[in-house]
Amino acid sequence: MNAIDDALNANREFARRFTQSYLSRRPARQLAVVTCLDARLHVEEALGLANGDANILRNAGAIVTDDVLRSLVFSHQVLGTREIMIVGHTECGLLRFDGQELGARLERQFGPAPSPLAFHVFDDLEANISRQVQKIKSHPWLKSALVRGVAYDVKTGMLNELKGG
Numbered sequence: 001m002n003a004i005d006d007a008l009n010a011n012r013e014f015a016r017r018f019t020q021s022y023l024s025r026r027p028a029r030q031l032a033v034v035t036c037l038d039a040r041l042h043v044e045e046a047l048g049l050a051n052g053d054a055n056i057l058r059n060a061g062a063i064v065t066d067d068v069l070r071s072l073v074f075s076h077q078v079l080g081t082r083e084i085m086i087v088g089h090t091e092c093g094l095l096r097f098d099g100q101e102l103g104a105r106l107e108r109q110f111g112p113a114p115s116p117l118a119f120h121v122f123d124d125l126e127a128n129i130s131r132q133v134q135k136i137k138s139h140p141w142l143k144s145a146l147v148r149g150v151a152y153d154v155k156t157g158m159l160n161e162l163k164g165g
């Protein structure tokens, strides 16, 4: 296993050519993106974003958890982002995944988790994205942000905006 060694080596070259020390912590496009950790999703490239343009939050399933809300409130109220985009995607690993079976298997194998762990699996991609959009829209500290939901197609690279999302 040497993926981390490879990353550290690649960084030496990156840092040698680094020219972006001028960037502000406030995202230039005033945009926050919540998306999945899926390795096929190159968020910056798919959305035409440059370094410094947006706050990008990733987790399994693009789920608006309490911790994502914490980050979005900070992004919106402190870092000045005005628009929030939820980017789900086709073929998501959490789509029709059996989280209870995984939890039971891990508990048998390793014992209980120190705190309850929900995998936030879902059966319908668009319904899941809409649910995440609603969680943001209903948070009183995020009411002034514009929120939209889209689905990324991993086979075509296309973004499809949700109706009313």
Ligand code: ZN
Binding pocket: 036, 037, 038, 060, 061, 062, 089, 091, 092, 093, 094
């Ligand atoms: Zn996913």
